[in-house]
Amino acid sequence: MSDIIIYIIVLIGGLIIGSFLNVVICRLPDIKSIIFTRSHCAKCKTKLSWYDMIPLFSFVALEQKCRHCGKQISWQYPLVELSTGLISILIYYLYGWTSLTIFLWIISALLIILFVYDVHWQLILDEILIPLLVVCIIYLLFFTSVDFVNKLYGAGIGMVVIALIYLITKGKGIGFADIKLMAPLGLILGWPKVMVALFFAFTVGALIGICLVKFAKKGWKDPIAFGPFLIIGFYIALFWGDRILGWYFGL
Template sequence: MDIEIFLQIMFFVFGALIGSFLNVCIVRLPRNASVVFPASHCPQCQAPIHWFDNIPLVSFLVLGARCRACRKPIPWRYVLVEGITALFFLWSYISFGLSWALVPALTLVGGLIVASFVDLEWRIIPDEISVGGMWVGVVLSLFFPALHKGPAFNVLATGSITAFILAGVCMALHGLKLLKFKVPLAQEDRQIFILGGALLAWQWAAMTLTRALPHVALPLAALADALQGAIIGGCVLWLTGLIGEVIISKRVVTEFDFKGVVDDPEALLKAFHAQGYVDAQGNLQRVFRDVKAAGDLVLPPCVEAHRADIFEILHAVDEGGVMGWGDVKLLAMAGAFLGWQSVLLAFFIAPFFGAAFGLVKMARRQDSAIAYGPFLAIGIVVALYRGDSLMRWLLAMYGMN
């Protein structure tokens, strides 16, 4: 058999196997369960799944999308994730060939698939993927610098200045916002400020060292580009959220927010007030900022069934109804893998897909609040595979290059 076709089949099969593992992550990470133990079992009847029923793509079809033990349907998501992962592995091989660029590219794609499917179901992006993935991207840049631009000092310097300006503007605006709304710095805000400061210092050090140590300039430049990408990726989205908050400036909870979610929004608002989550005008109070998960929310028993929705709405209002830290961290992760130029490209591509989908939803009169993570992921994937040709096309359009 032709070696080329053989390798393509191998990448497809390997991708399907990895997809099977990604399914485990999608189910277990948001529940804070281990992704290694226990072994695969049916979520409905707990029956263990034999190896011959756990073959990616094939078993789903053989079993007719039903559990062998209890005959309950297996969600389509399983075969979808396996298929998507298999196709991305095949596409990556076709795009990059047998090169070291495959290591960061496939790692990034795997992380994005988990983040997207968890975000669709739970409206959160696990820190294990976003923050953990960012560190993985930073470390991989040193050993597999292929996705980053070479050690051109003017590019690194431009990235460095952009990172300093963006981070400075974000931190200042965020501080002003806290002052304006008289909200103290939350634990998560503080962590992000410290992380931002550390990344800024490290990218500057890495950039400076590329000149001092020319024989290791290539990995050092990739490291600087990865750190700059993490800062710039996170900050452009952070800034978008801050600007949105200034324009929308909505941090007040009203009955309208819960219309159609609970039967008696007025009673719910009174319960929030009694709990100290909001004041009489509906302003969110500090007590709510310490509620980190839907489970921690103190609610009247009659609305127990809508706990997750209520938490999500309160959280959206708290974030100014625009964007959460989850998306910010996801784009920071992408920046660590792609570098600062490509992550900016991803940032500008994502809204096109998001807007197209939002219009379809609006036309069908569905709930217009959508998870943004999957659209960011699409933007990131386009920048990963087609970033260079897009960039060349844009430069050519302006008569440069």
């Protein structure tokens, strides 16, 4: 099978998973509704047909409007689908068909849910965070031969850094859940890549915070979810951390 066909399959699979993640995001924390309730319009509650749920295509074909009530469909849906597809492709491109790829696809699905949920409701659900941590521990212990102590250092140092900032700022800007989020992120990255993740999390967070204050009329004291920035920093460190560290220590 040619590489192009494989990438197309991975992309389509990612888009489909992204569509399902949208369902999970909108219905959490009610697990039963995710499994037993058919997809419906968020505005008029009309049940959707299969051709209204084709990832990306339906959003474009319907011109961002519900077929039944005409209300606008949130940009969250295509953005989550596209992000999941692109991340799936990038993971496969970097790591090939390996157990690491499967693992990263699984944790990426969970991280995307946490990312969007935190943006919308400034809440990191334990219903997603705990399975994420369990998957990380199982993979690192039984499916890879990496230095687990190094991974523990990554988790511990990441959590301590966030905890110190949480204590210094008295929870303003960083929540206790962000400390917990650093456990699986630090386990995956280990030391010293966890520091790359933290650096970019704070850098991107500061830049976006300034932009929100300047252009979106946000106040300096208005709360902004920090979990998404930790996840952005995690992916930068995961994909390019070794190159960044090599460049830094080569200065």
